[in-house]
Amino acid sequence: MTSFGERRVGLIETAAADQLPAALSALTDSWLAESYATEAAECGLGGANGASTGVALVAVGGYGRGELCPGSDIDLLLLHDDVDTGNLADRLWYPIWDEKLKLGHAVRSMSGTLELAASDTDTATALADARHLAGDATLTARLIEGVQSDWRANAAxxxxxxxxxxxxxxxxxxxxxxxxxxxxxxxxxxxxxxxxxxxxxxxxxxxxxxxxxxxxxxxxxxxxxxxxxxxxxxxxxxxxxxxxxxxxxxxxxxxxxxxxxxxxxxxxxxxxxxxxxxxxxxxxxxTALAVPDVDIAGLAVRDGELVIDGDPAADVVLVLHAAVQSARGGIPISRASLDKLAERQAQFPDPWPHGARALFVELLGCGHRAIDVIETLDYFDVWTRVLPEWAPNRNRPQRSRYHRFTVDRHLLEAVAEAARFTHRVARPDLLLMGALLHDIGKGYPGDHTQAGMRLAGPIARRCGWSPTDADTLVRLVQHHLLLTDIATRRDLDDPLTVATVARAAQTQEFLELLAVMTEADCLATGPMAWGDWTANLVSALVEMTSEHLSGSDSTPSTHRRLLTTDIVDLMAAGETALRVDGNVLTVVAPDERGLFSRAAGVLALRGLDVLQADAYSSPAGMAVSSFRIVPPDTPVDWDRVTYDVRRSLRGHLALEARIAERARVYRRRRALSATRAATSVTFDAESATGATIVEVRTEDHIGVLYKVTRVLAEMGLDIRSAKIQTLANEVVDAFYVVGPDGPVIDEAHQREVELALRHILA
The missing domain is CATH 1.20.120.330 (Nucleotidyltransferases  domain 2)
Incomplete structure (x- = not known):
C-alpha cells in the first residue's frame, strides 16, 4: 500500500494544474481524517463511528478553501469546547512534520478562538475560510457561524x-x-x-x-x-x-x-x-469625500464619482475631458460611465478634433495621478480608441531584469517621471509625448527603435503637431538610448564622442529635451538604469555637448580625467605606486603588456565589480591604470587588495587558477536571467580618436574583465581606456585599444582577436 507521501508526490507530478489544488486538498483531508480517528481513539476522545464530542480538527486559510498548492502551508486548528485534548495535538502534528510539510497549527477553545477572531483581522479572515475535517462537526459549524456573525455585525x-x-x-x-x-x-x-x-x-x-x-x-x-x-x-x-x-x-x-x-x-x-x-x-x-465641482458640458459629479452624461459617440473628446478631471481632482470615473465609454466611445479621427491635443498633453502632465486613469480606460478598451498603436504593447513583458515593468506601464511611468521635470524644458508637450512614444515600437516586429520611429510621425501629425514638431518626436524616439549608451560605453575625453552626440542632437533645444527624457526613461526603467554613476556621466556628456553646440568648448586633451597632477608626479618618479581614493584604485607602474589585466584580475579575485576603467601609457615608458569599483555592501580591505596587486605585477600570484577556483566555490551575487546572454565582439575605428574601440558583450561571470583584457594583451593590443557596464546578467565592455602597428586594427588581426575572445568566454 502506498504511503500518503508517495500518493502526494504522484498527484503533484501528474494532476492537471486546474485540478491539483482540490485533489491535493481532498487527499490531505482523507489522510488527516484517518489519522485523527486513530489518534483521538488512543487519547480517549473518540465517539461513535470515530467522531469526537467537543473536539474538532478544522482546516483554515488556503487549506480551508480547498486550494492546496504543492508549496502551500497546511493550516490546521484543533478546536475544543473546553475539553482536555491531552497529547492529541502532538500525535496529529508530528506525522505532518515527518512528511516534511509546512504546518500552521493552533490548539484553541471555542471561546478563545472567537475572542481572538473578534480582535484580530488576520485570524478572522483565516477562519472565514474554515472547513470541517474530523471530529465534532457541530463544533466546527458553531465556529463558522460565530465568526461570520461577528464579521457581519462589525462590518464597518x-x-x-x-x-x-x-x-x-x-x-x-x-x-x-x-x-x-x-x-x-x-x-x-x-x-x-x-x-x-x-x-x-x-x-x-x-x-x-x-x-x-x-x-x-x-x-x-x-x-x-x-x-x-x-x-x-x-x-x-x-x-x-x-x-x-x-x-x-x-x-x-x-x-x-x-x-x-x-x-x-x-x-x-x-x-x-x-x-x-x-x-x-x-x-x-x-466617508463624505470633498470633491471639486466640474463645469464641463457632459460631465457631472455625483456621490463622489465623475459621471459622463454626454454621448461619447457624438463627442469623442469628452473622454479626455473626463480623464483630465479624474486625474486632476482624484475623482474616480463611475462604473456606469466606464461601461458607457466601453460601449459608445468612438475612434479618434485623423486629424484629431480641435482642443484634443491640449487635453491629451494636460492628462499626461498629471504625472503619476494619470496612470490609474489611463490604465482604467485601457481596461475598458477605451484608451486604444484614442491611441490605437498602444494595443500591441498592452501587458507586454520585457524579458530583462534591467526593466521593472511591462512595456505599457513603463511608458506611463516614464511620462509620470517626465511630468516632474517639465520646468526644465522649453517644450513640455514634446517632452511628455516623447516619453509616451519612446518605446511604443516594442509591441511591433523588428527593432523597436525603428518601429517606433515609423509610428511616431503619423501619431504626432494625427494629434495635431506641426511637421517640425513631429520630426522632433521621431528623433526623440530614434535617439532615446543615445545618451546612456554613449556616456556609459564611450570615452568622454575623446573629442569624437562629443562630436557624435552633437551631430545627432543638432540643436540645444533638442539636446535639452533628450537629456530630460533620458533621465525620465531611466528612472522609470529601474534602479539598475539610473544611479549616481550613470547620472554623472550623462550630465557630463550633455554639458560637453552643449558647449560643443554653442562653440564655446575647447578641444579636450585625451585622458584629462585620468592624468591629474598627482598622477603625473607619480609617473615621473618611475616607480610602482598604488593609490586608493574612495572607490577608485589607481596603479602606476613601468609599462608592460598585461599590467591592466593583472590588476583587474586581483579585483575579481577579491569579489569587486569594476564600473569604469581607464589606462594610459606615456612615451617615457610608464603606465597608469585606474579602476572605479561598484560600491560594495561591506568595507573593502584595500590593504589586502593593494598587496595582491603588487604580487600580481611581480608574477607571484596564480591569478587564473585562483579566479577559476573562486568561480567554482562562490555563486555570482547577481542573479542571472532566464535567458543566457550571447557573446558578441565588434570593432569600431571611426568613433575614436587614435584608437579602435573593441566592444565585448557576454554573460556576466567572475573574472570576465580579467579574461578579456588578458586576451587583448596577448593579442598585442594596448588598452587606452575602458568602460565597463553590467546590465542584469550581461556585461557590455568597451575598450579603446592601440595595436602594434597603430590605432587601426586590420581585419585579419580583428578576426584573430574575436576568435580568441570567443574561445576564452565560451
Missing amino acids: QRLDELHRSVSRRHSQSGEVAFLLEPDLKTGRGGLRDAHAIRWAQLAGVELPAADTERLDEAYQTLLRSRVDLHRTTGLRSDVLSADDQDAVAERSGAVDADAFMADIARAGRIIAFLSDQLWSTIARQS
Whole structure:
C-alpha cells in the first residue's frame, strides 16, 4: 500500500494544474481524517463511528478553501469546547512534520478562538475560510457561524481594517500586472486581493454577477500559475522570477513565456481593477469625500464619482475631458460611465478634433495621478480608441531584469517621471509625448527603435503637431538610448564622442529635451538604469555637448580625467605606486603588456565589480591604470587588495587558477536571467580618436574583465581606456585599444582577436 507521501508526490507530478489544488486538498483531508480517528481513539476522545464530542480538527486559510498548492502551508486548528485534548495535538502534528510539510497549527477553545477572531483581522479572515475535517462537526459549524456573525455585525470596522491591510500589502509587494517578476499571491491584483474581495462580500458588499465571473476566471489563471510555479521550482515562493518563467510557461502549456506572462498580466489587471473598484465604492459610502465641482458640458459629479452624461459617440473628446478631471481632482470615473465609454466611445479621427491635443498633453502632465486613469480606460478598451498603436504593447513583458515593468506601464511611468521635470524644458508637450512614444515600437516586429520611429510621425501629425514638431518626436524616439549608451560605453575625453552626440542632437533645444527624457526613461526603467554613476556621466556628456553646440568648448586633451597632477608626479618618479581614493584604485607602474589585466584580475579575485576603467601609457615608458569599483555592501580591505596587486605585477600570484577556483566555490551575487546572454565582439575605428574601440558583450561571470583584457594583451593590443557596464546578467565592455602597428586594427588581426575572445568566454 502506498504511503500518503508517495500518493502526494504522484498527484503533484501528474494532476492537471486546474485540478491539483482540490485533489491535493481532498487527499490531505482523507489522510488527516484517518489519522485523527486513530489518534483521538488512543487519547480517549473518540465517539461513535470515530467522531469526537467537543473536539474538532478544522482546516483554515488556503487549506480551508480547498486550494492546496504543492508549496502551500497546511493550516490546521484543533478546536475544543473546553475539553482536555491531552497529547492529541502532538500525535496529529508530528506525522505532518515527518512528511516534511509546512504546518500552521493552533490548539484553541471555542471561546478563545472567537475572542481572538473578534480582535484580530488576520485570524478572522483565516477562519472565514474554515472547513470541517474530523471530529465534532457541530463544533466546527458553531465556529463558522460565530465568526461570520461577528464579521457581519462589525462590518464597518472589519472592512476598514481589511482595506488598510490591502494597502500595506500592495506597497510591499508591488503589482502582478506590471512587474516583470510578480508576486502571484500578495501583489496588487494577486490571489490575496481576490480573497479580500470574498471577505468583503461576507460583510455584505455586493459584486455584480459579470464581475464575479471575470474575477473567478482571473483567479483561476493565477492559481494554475502558482501550481505550476511550485511544481517547477520545488519551492514555496510565489514570486514568478525571470529565471523560472520559461520553465513554468512550458509546464503550463503556453506558446512561450511572453504569452504566459501576458496572461498573468491580464489576470492581474482584472483582479486589481475589481479590487480598486470595490474599495473605492466602500470608501465613498462610508466617508463624505470633498470633491471639486466640474463645469464641463457632459460631465457631472455625483456621490463622489465623475459621471459622463454626454454621448461619447457624438463627442469623442469628452473622454479626455473626463480623464483630465479624474486625474486632476482624484475623482474616480463611475462604473456606469466606464461601461458607457466601453460601449459608445468612438475612434479618434485623423486629424484629431480641435482642443484634443491640449487635453491629451494636460492628462499626461498629471504625472503619476494619470496612470490609474489611463490604465482604467485601457481596461475598458477605451484608451486604444484614442491611441490605437498602444494595443500591441498592452501587458507586454520585457524579458530583462534591467526593466521593472511591462512595456505599457513603463511608458506611463516614464511620462509620470517626465511630468516632474517639465520646468526644465522649453517644450513640455514634446517632452511628455516623447516619453509616451519612446518605446511604443516594442509591441511591433523588428527593432523597436525603428518601429517606433515609423509610428511616431503619423501619431504626432494625427494629434495635431506641426511637421517640425513631429520630426522632433521621431528623433526623440530614434535617439532615446543615445545618451546612456554613449556616456556609459564611450570615452568622454575623446573629442569624437562629443562630436557624435552633437551631430545627432543638432540643436540645444533638442539636446535639452533628450537629456530630460533620458533621465525620465531611466528612472522609470529601474534602479539598475539610473544611479549616481550613470547620472554623472550623462550630465557630463550633455554639458560637453552643449558647449560643443554653442562653440564655446575647447578641444579636450585625451585622458584629462585620468592624468591629474598627482598622477603625473607619480609617473615621473618611475616607480610602482598604488593609490586608493574612495572607490577608485589607481596603479602606476613601468609599462608592460598585461599590467591592466593583472590588476583587474586581483579585483575579481577579491569579489569587486569594476564600473569604469581607464589606462594610459606615456612615451617615457610608464603606465597608469585606474579602476572605479561598484560600491560594495561591506568595507573593502584595500590593504589586502593593494598587496595582491603588487604580487600580481611581480608574477607571484596564480591569478587564473585562483579566479577559476573562486568561480567554482562562490555563486555570482547577481542573479542571472532566464535567458543566457550571447557573446558578441565588434570593432569600431571611426568613433575614436587614435584608437579602435573593441566592444565585448557576454554573460556576466567572475573574472570576465580579467579574461578579456588578458586576451587583448596577448593579442598585442594596448588598452587606452575602458568602460565597463553590467546590465542584469550581461556585461557590455568597451575598450579603446592601440595595436602594434597603430590605432587601426586590420581585419585579419580583428578576426584573430574575436576568435580568441570567443574561445576564452565560451
